[in-house]
Amino acid sequence: MDIAPATAQAGLTFRDATEDDVPALVRLVESAYRGDASRTGWTTEADLLHGRRTDAEGVRALLAGPAGKVLVAERDGEPVACCQLADRGSAAYFGMFAVRPELQGAGLGKVIIAEAERTAREGWGASEMHMTVISVREELIAWYERRGYRRTGELTPFPYGDERFGVPQRADLAFELLVKEL
Template identity: 45%
Template sequence: MEHLVIRDAELSDVDTIVDIVARAYRGGEGEAGWTTESQFLGGQRTDRDEVRAEVNDPNGKLLVATDQRGTLVGCIKVDRVADGVHFGLFAVDPRVQGTGAGNALLKAVDDLARAWGCSWVGMEVLNLRLDIKAWYERKGFRPTGEVIAFPYGDDRFGLPRRDDLQFDGYRKSL
């Protein structure tokens, strides 16, 4: 996707971010992108309060990508962790997935990490998402061996459709 602008999220972006994250992770009517987790999780992926808190977080950045018309097409949350950065809440509008918006957001994370003097970038992936793991591995990420329990009972992460969910840690060196 040409002419993307990556910028800090603003409070006026909150509703659009919630919508994009919901459609990217849970799918909508005929809008499920390749990133949907709807076969594993139902319910919400995030809400206004969480996104508002991420916009206002003084210890991290919520970045958004906008297209040439100024339409918000994706987001990613970045937090500094010791000598690296961790990202999450990474979503691209399913209508523009595959056009380079996700790559542009990941590049922005790498650039920010380098500007902060960090040596690595990391995140977690739902264990059953082999396609997502393969995508990240093509981007240079490698499994760390870290396994994080899925927060069953915490509806903020969705309503599990299975009892074997967990997160696997991934990291790449800069």
């Protein structure tokens, strides 16, 4: 059942991630995308990729980057969602979006992405939001399209052989650029 964003936002606070958040963020991202725990939600990549989605080193690199941040959504002091934002001039990049699997499908993702877009627009003056999604993730891409993102058809090859991105379970993976005007 989809609930209104105002209800999904009840008790939700946003803040920039810090070094102290790294272990919790790694657990959150891994639980949303990989392994059996991810199958509780609908964003799992467990059938497409095995191995890790991120690690502490990768999250620390995002935190240390000069033109970006990781936004954390908390409820009762516990991280329930996160996303990466990067300032790329007139566009912002949105990535590493994760919502706890047991909370997916309740409208929380809509609230998080709206806050990320507001942050990019008001904080950096971005006129577009960019993201990349694995092109075979039709249900996920459709969800983004309902939020106003459009497929560009611009594909980037999946980094086969680089286990930092997971171990592919099929040979047809690529990233597609999605864009939304802010």
